[in-house]
Amino acid sequence: MPGPEALFDELYRDLILEYYRSPKNRGSLPQPTHRAEGLNPTCGDEITIEVKLDGNTIEELTFDGQGCSISQASAAMLGELVTGKPVDDALHIAHRFEDMVLRGEEPDPVIGDLEAFQGVAKFHARVKCATLAAKVLADCVESPVDAKAGG
């Protein structure tokens, strides 16, 4: 059996801790076009994502919320990665990220640095922490801020 350090170091990769401590995209947008929030009721992780879409492209994105390092760092990293990308590409990245964390699949190159979360797949109690941001992002691009104007 590996020692405790070997086990949790696989989960708490330096990159994850860096994004947890100093996310660059935490906050809110002055004029978001879309917004969604999500909650893991069992553990209390909360994430809100706001985006500004320019046509079909995510021009700007911020997240806010509270929770464990895994939930907050995955939101920060996923958010950075999809900013500037078309919605379809962003959702593809989110889904491939979920495939890795939920189903233990090998990381697809499109998920970039998110592969740092590969270790989460081994910590069943923490998988939901990692997938919350992906779920909120998918909700977000479907949720215009002004429901009436957005049709």
Next chain:
Amino acid sequence: MSIDTRAIRQDFPILHQEVHGRPLVYLDNAATTQKPRSVIDALVRYYEQDNSNIHRGIHTLAVRATEQYEDTRTRVARFINAPAPEGIVFTRNTTESLNLIARTWGDTHVNEGDEIVLSVMEHHSNIVPWQLLARRRGAVLKYADVDDQGYLKLDELRSLITPKTKLVTMMHASNVLGTINPISEIAEMAHAAGALFVVDAAQSVPHLPVDVEALGCDVLAFSAHKMAGPTGVGVLWADTDLLEEMQPFLGGGEMISVVREEGSTWADVPHKFEAGTPNIADVVAFSAAVDYLESIGMEAVREHEKALTAYALDRLSTIEGLTIHGPTDVEHRGGAVSFTMAEAHPHDISTIVDTHGVAIRAGHHCAQLLMRRLGVPATSRASFYIYNETSEIDALVEALEDVRRVFGHAGTRSAV
């Protein structure tokens, strides 16, 4: 410590295993406790030798099963010094016991504008049933606050209880802060106002001597699985006069006397509140848990946990950046110790600690009102029982040092 932990540990098969290559250290006893061999054996013996439906049966197995089920009622009554076994109603859990009182006594006695007084430290199971009752009946809930040390603000509570108060409900011991509330004092306040006094004893009956006569409450609720017994059995104790006056909770078999087309009459208490086939096997095995605790002695259980808690508070307070939430005087608290650590979220703490084989709980502990009052989204909680040893608290402290190494609040991490 006055109890022989080494010998006790031998009675609990589950403790003798490794988790992530380390000996299991089980410190999640406020959530549920482990079961001694005698309880597990009683469950198996019941199914292998005595299984039958209870009451009304004439054959031998039915008589045996009925006797064992009813014998548990007598033992549980004695365990909490209840004046009569008929005051013990078996439910599924503490939550169901509290809902039963809200649905029966509550629905017939609480009216529009009446007040129900409780506290912000309550478990959701002692909040939500009263919120539902208040909504059904147009009543008002009033919450007593806790002070910064984690004690109930008694003066505030006293001022909240008025002639409009129909019911006061309070937890005996907190599952988050550990605080032991002065139940007999609160009973006097409630009764002076003519209110019914309900006690959530889920975290006290397993850990300290509880005497319902001395406490002076009208209703007491607790669960078997938090006191070395099986899951699926709750207890509602109430004065038999109160139970007799109350309307039934669930309708069905077992709880009736005579059924006619136009209506039915009810069985005597406590059977009036035990509709349908109950959880016979687990009730029977619960008896073995009560026996086990009695053989140790609840005074000794309490002393053991006091010593462990004092040791834990002492050791945890040496960890930099760690905050303990709850009283520090072990005379006024039980063995649930909640803490937070700078920069490390409780779930991250729990994961790292688990890799050391140490089981603690992280989250809101079904106490979101209290979390808001403490100003934290969640806490980590270690909680103790008869089989825990100081060396296990050392293992927790060692694991928490790793949390500091990974999440240290200096914001830097040495290269691995």
